[in-house]
Amino acid sequence: MTHGKKIILLLAAPLALLGSAAHAALHVFACEPEWGALAQELGGPLVEVAVATSALQDPHQIQAKPSLIARARNADLVVCTGAELEIGWLPVLLQQSGNAKVQAGQPGNFAAADFVRKLDVPGQLDRSQGDVHAAGNPHIQTDPRNIAQVATALGARLQKVDPAHASEYAQRTANFSQRWQQAVNRWTAQAAPLKGVPVVSQHKAFVYLYDWLGLKEVAVLEPKPGVEPTASHLQSVMAALKGTPARMVLYAAYQDARASEWLSKNAGVPAVKVAFTVGGTEGAKDLFGLFDDTVARLLAAGAKP
Numbered sequence: 001m002t003h004g005k006k007i008i009l010l011l012a013a014p015l016a017l018l019g020s021a022a023h024a025a026l027h028v029f030a031c032e033p034e035w036g037a038l039a040q041e042l043g044g045p046l047v048e049v050a051v052a053t054s055a056l057q058d059p060h061q062i063q064a065k066p067s068l069i070a071r072a073r074n075a076d077l078v079v080c081t082g083a084e085l086e087i088g089w090l091p092v093l094l095q096q097s098g099n100a101k102v103q104a105g106q107p108g109n110f111a112a113a114d115f116v117r118k119l120d121v122p123g124q125l126d127r128s129q130g131d132v133h134a135a136g137n138p139h140i141q142t143d144p145r146n147i148a149q150v151a152t153a154l155g156a157r158l159q160k161v162d163p164a165h166a167s168e169y170a171q172r173t174a175n176f177s178q179r180w181q182q183a184v185n186r187w188t189a190q191a192a193p194l195k196g197v198p199v200v201s202q203h204k205a206f207v208y209l210y211d212w213l214g215l216k217e218v219a220v221l222e223p224k225p226g227v228e229p230t231a232s233h234l235q236s237v238m239a240a241l242k243g244t245p246a247r248m249v250l251y252a253a254y255q256d257a258r259a260s261e262w263l264s265k266n267a268g269v270p271a272v273k274v275a276f277t278v279g280g281t282e283g284a285k286d287l288f289g290l291f292d293d294t295v296a297r298l299l300a301a302g303a304k305p
């Protein structure tokens with residue numbers, strides 16, 4: 001018995017060393033599932049991706065738990081939305097991680113929103129208006145054209161932080177970008193009947209989606225961004241819809257659907273659950289599935305007959 005154990009121990013050490021040498025993956029820490037999925041697309045076997053949140057969590061409201069801090073501690077690259085989406089938890093998490101490589105301003109810190117044109121940038125900042133984002137609306141992932149721009153920038157960043165594999169990242173990024181562009185063309189054509197369709201949003205989470213497809217937001221169920229809908233605000237939305245009817249009400253998978261369902265029942269329009277990110281619905285298994293599923297749900301609910 002003792003002898004047998006000794007052999008195992010002796011063998012275990014060199015095997016472990018071999019294992020780590022062969023598996024020198026770049027550690028990516030993604031704040032949201034869409035960026036985890038994108039890093040995986042662009043990095044393939046070269047990266048090991050940890051995602052801080054699931055599609056069923058509100059990305060504005062995450063706790064900087066010790067398990068997340070531990071993940072950030074050994075990260076080579078942090079990939080988040082930025083534009084203040086994670087302002088309530090990411091700065092604390094990065095500070096607690098003690099990881100110099102991934103602090104703001106370092107090559108190991110990538111903020112996707114830096115690489116797209118922001119919508120809803122306030123002319124003047126008034127926090128009394130709710131959870132208003134000074135840097136503009138942070139929910140950029142709902143427009144696949146933004147994903148394309150972020151992919152180009154993230155591909156370049158992967159090359160910078162892991163120069164030994166630069167040509168592989170460049171190749172994977174070019175390949176992804178080509179497939180993505182074809183898919184965007186397909187979705188845009190499929191969604192053409194949605195142009196000009198009036199919709200209600202539960203949270204101001206879809207401005208980029210509307211900008212892409214030409215949907216018209218006629219009301220928002222949250223009285224202020226990030227503030228739960230109140231009965232009186234819902235009544236005023238109902239009143240407004242009498243003059244400007246909407247075809248559907250959209251909510252993100254992570255949200256409590258009750259306000260949207262209430263409006264659906266009272267205004268007689270479908271409530272549409274939008275995956276919002278990878279994993280939000282059964283169909284949103286990856287980035288391509290995210291938009292296949294989103295376009296299909298919108299068409300089912302709101303295309304003109």
Ligand SMILES: [Zn+2]
Nearest residue numbers: 060204205225
């Ligand atoms: Zn928001």
